Amino acid sequence: MLTLLWISISLMLLSAILPVKNGSKRIIGAFGWSIFSLHWLRQPFHYIAIDDYVNVVLTISMGIFCILIAYRMFIEYTSKYTPVKQQIDITYMATNAIAIGSVFYYPFAEIASLNEWLISTVTNNIMWALSTLNITAYRTGNMITYNGHTVEIILGCTAIESIALFMGLIASVNAPLKKLLAAFMASVPVIYILNILRDVFVVIAYGEMWFGPNSFEIAHHMIAKAGSGVALFVIAYMVMRILPDILELIDGLWDMTAEQMHNLRKKVLGNN
Template identity: 30%
Template sequence: MPPLSAGTDAVSVVGLEHAGATILTPAVLGSIQLTDLLAWVSIAAFFVALLLRWRGALESARYLATSAWIAFGSFWLSMVPYYYYEMQSPLQTVLALAALPLCAYTGYLLWDGRDSLFVLTKAIAFMGLIYLPVETIPVFRAWLIETTAAQTHFAMELLGHSPGLSEGANGYMSRFDFDPNETVTGRTTYIILACTGIGSMAIFGGLIASVKAPLRRKATAFALAIGVIWFLNLIRNVFIGLASPWGWFQQEWLVSFMTTYMGAEESRVSFLVAHNYIAQSLSVVALVGITYAIVKIVPEVLAPLEEVLFVLTGTEYDLFDALDKEHVRADGGPDHEQ
């Protein structure tokens, strides 16, 4: 297919980045946007609620945790415009829209006395504690983005592509510097924080940290999750980073469908298909697989997962029994490790 006309600024984001007031940006004193504030307030409130519960102030802990869950849902709701208009991602848009009612319902269940939800609250708190500092402290953010970009570029070189790296729109050396006159679409991509896998790492880190289990097993599970996520994320970045400039999905019927019904720019079709549909769908499969592997090592994480299922379905599930696991409890119950 002949190259599509596009200038050197035709760049797609491999993940998530600046979008005005609807996206998390590096926070500095006196310059904290609404999304930053909602995220930090909700995570801090989660931890304070857990502290209150630990000190025996159960009723106060329930009320505060309920408010924290609502704030957390509001944070995700504030991300909807970005997912819909900028990223054009149906999956992320739907999940962000669903977050507020689900979080509000979780808070209601806690307020109504379902104290087992505190383990899920603890998991979310630790997820935020892992993710937010990386998101909001510039030095950590820059290191993670540029390291991921360098590793992705090295993997591209192994496949015979060596575009070089230049400064992306986010100000980091993270842009794959393909010549727009030599590629099919004239576009390229640059790495941002969501491309580093830190979100998935925070999810599993929070789950593992939230339960009581021997440190050796928890460390093993965490190392496994981080290693697998890093490797799969590298493959994902290379796939999207090559599919976009070389137009792997610029087939005529796809271009027609995406431009007519999805409002996509013609030259962005290959990026959107690779990123929003193929990569995101496979990411869900990967998360399920990693979860199963982690459960084999730390079955205690089934407890917060049971609470997630109850919130989603209103039905009690015994995952320990379903997966033939000895019923070890996240609150430090029986653990007969040999």
């Protein structure tokens, strides 16, 4: 249910904006993560129905991760946890990152008017890029046809997921505005421009049948995705060079998850 999603995001946003010294900050965050886990644990049923078992594993893992964060925040709340000044607050940063990233992603994913506006904007940009390259393509709604071969532009073609991820991570860091702006410029505009180029490549490769009958699959599923992966890796490296706290956050979440899983294993199997 979308209600679960919006409730969880609202609670995490509230936790994010409350002052650090507010005693209810962590318990509100814990409830937000708990409800967020319910949203993710409902997703595997959809992916099982379409035989997408990779996403079954990913959504279950995300649900478990949310539960671990919720449990950690609950423990911090009951123990009156106060982070050491020289160290980053892992659960606080993670909550901020997810809350802010969700605000940038889910409205476009779930609200039809915003979804259509974003797809239309990206389609306009693709058509402009094609015309700049002197390539005559035709547009019908969010469908682009070149040489009789049609590509549909959907939400996944807009890079909104990656943009929202970096927006959340950057906004979660307590750093000077100059560094935050530098990290933003090294990620969000670059991701958007590279994504337009990726879409243009797919349209041309499919229209020209560069790779034979399977041109779309090879261009989109293999080359474009591999290129996107490399680009995101390089962008992430640049952002973490500017904002090292993001790397500390990732390390901290990894260590926290390993510790929580170890503790759970001990409780289930005993101390031996």
